[in-house]
Amino acid sequence: MDKQEAKNVLADVLDDVHRLPYDELVTRFLTTNEKRVVRASSGTDYDLEIGAAWVDRENGPLRVLVTVDADFCRSWKPMTDEFIVTRDGSNGAEGTVSRLRHAASAAWSRRRAGATRS
Numbered sequence: 001m002d003k004q005e006a007k008n009v010l011a012d013v014l015d016d017v018h019r020l021p022y023d024e025l026v027t028r029f030l031t032t033n034e035k036r037v038v039r040a041s042s043g044t045d046y047d048l049e050i051g052a053a054w055v056d057r058e059n060g061p062l063r064v065l066v067t068v069d070a071d072f073c074r075s076w077k078p079m080t081d082e083f084i085v086t087r088d089g090s091n092g093a094e095g096t097v098s099r100l101r102h103a104a105s106a107a108w109s110r111r112r113a114g115a116t117r118s
Contacts, residue, residue: 002042002070006079009038009046010068014081017050017064022087025052025064046070049078061086 013036017025028034033051040046047069055061061084069078 002040002044003079005040005042005044006046006068006070009040009048010066010079010081013038013048013050013068014066014083017066018083018085022062022085022089025062025085029064030054030062044070055084059087 017029020028029050029052033049036048036050038046038048049067050064052062052064055063063082063084065080065082067078067080
């Protein structure tokens, strides 16, 4: 996996997802992670997974996480990026992000672990 190319793919997908309205993010990514394959200009296929978790409470700020991976070895620690958005569309929750990041990360990990067991 070319690290810079993977970062570019990740940034492009994150930008596209970040443009979606809050309600669509909740509908598409909260209960089920969306998986995609993106072919980069080099011809490399990158596996992407997009998911979301509430930051601190239901219908509050939403943490959206995108992961990218191009080979089996990286699947244990894929490249990731994220953003947090509030219902009003702002990139909010900056004050609560640091103290609540662990809870959202734990929820994401539990859901991802459950998905790999099936």
